[in-house]
Amino acid sequence: MGDQGPTPPIWLLPEPPERGWGLGRVDIVNAAVRLADHGGAEALTMRAVAKELGASTPMSLYRYVHSKDGLVDLMLDLANAEVRTPEVPGEDWRGELTAVAVDTWAMTKRHPWYARLVHQRPPAGPNASRRTEFVLATFDRLGQDLASALGYARLLDGYVTGQALQWAEERAMWQRNAFVDVVDVQRQARAWFGDVVSEDGPYPLLVRVLESFLAERHDAAGETDETGEVSADGGGPDAEPDSSGRVAGMQGARPGAEAVGAGRVAEADRESAAAGRAVGSDQAVSGRAPDAHAVADARNVxxxxxxxxxxxxxxxxxxxxIAARLR
Structure with missing residues (x-):
């Protein structure tokens, strides 16, 4: 039997007519996206999708998507449909590219699985192609040759998907450790860094970042310290501030926030730390115990x-x- 060549892309394969169960390709892809949104890329199996749809067997899905790769291709393109692009590039090339990148970033946060799967399958569907074409057209309008335009497009896409992958993996890590309290974090930090966790040690800026992190964990809900007492500032009931004004144990008023961010980032970072305290303070005034869900919701925002x-x-x-190179 001769070589039949590779299977055509899923976009070129016609969708078969619906059968008795009344579901088609769109239903299958939507179910797969729901599963991945809830359980991550690892939750995506043909068996799980079939169960979600009430199909008798996973094999019944292959008639519509041909393979798991075909399903992933359709999922990636459905996610890219959420990214808006102007019909044609305008005068404000920088503002338009910013809007497309921010829209893509928002999409990846709604679908954390995207950043993992997009590295396994080429995003070559109609919606991904629309976005790429717009970015290429933007640089073409700026007088760049095709190779340069493609290089800039890949640079922008790499930044967005790289940030999205880091965000998704860190999010998964925190979910796995959602019930680790601040005392455990303190102990682990001391075990990891040992004697270097000192401003007199070789990593003073890293110490300030760590102080910021531990204070942020404490601010979440006024957690107990290693003495078992509840403390909003990270120290025990008898803790005394050191010469810098910080309580021993690497906690306090987040002095490292400005050291690791600037402008909008530092401001947003401070708001993140304040959000948990604000909810807890409101409930303390009312005489109620802090609502962990309300604190978490405020901090999440x-x-x-x-x-x-x-x-x-x-x-x-x-x-x-990029702008400097275009001059």
């Missing part, structure tokens, strides 16, 4: 704003570099 500000700062720096 503030932390999302800090993440977005950090992303936009990096994007701004990248576009500054």
């Amino acid at each position: 503030a932390e999302a704003a800090a993440e977005d500000a950090q992303f936009e700062l990096g994007l701004e720096c990248l576009l500054d570099g």
Whole structure:
């Protein structure tokens, strides 16, 4: 039997007519996206999708998507459909590229699996192609040859998907450790860094970052310290501030925030730390115990704003570099 060649892309394969169960390709892809949104890329199996749809067997899905790769291709393109692009490039090339990148970043946060799967399958569907074509057209309009335009497009896409992958993996890590309290974090930090966790040691800036992190964990809900007492500032009931004004144990008023961020990032970072304290303070005034869910919700909103500000700062720096080369 002769070589039949590779299977055509899923976009070129016609969708078969629906059978008795009344579901088609769109239903299968939507179910797969729901599963991946909830359980991550590792939750995506043909068996799980079939169960979600009430199909009798996973094999019944292959008639519509041909393979798991075909399903992933369709999922990636459905996610890219959420990214808006102007019909044609305009005068404000930088503002338009920023808007497309920010829209893509927002999409990846809604679908954390995207950043993992996009590295396994080429995003070559109609919606991904629309976005890429717009970016290429933008640089073409600026007088760049095709090779340069493609290089800039890949640079921008690499930044967005790289940030998205880091965000998704860190998010998964925190979810796995969601019930680790601040005392455990303190102990682990001391075990990891040992005697170097000192401002007199070789890593004073890293110490300040660590102080910031531990204070942030404490601010989340006024957690207990190693003495078992509840403390809002990270020290025990008898803790005394050192010469810098910080309580021993690497906690306090987040002195490292300004050292690791600037402008919008530092402001958003401070808002993230304040959000948990604000909710807890309101409930303390009312005489009620802090609602852990309310604290978490407030901090999630503030932390999302800090993440977005950090992303936009990096994007701004990248576009500054591109603009300098275009001059």
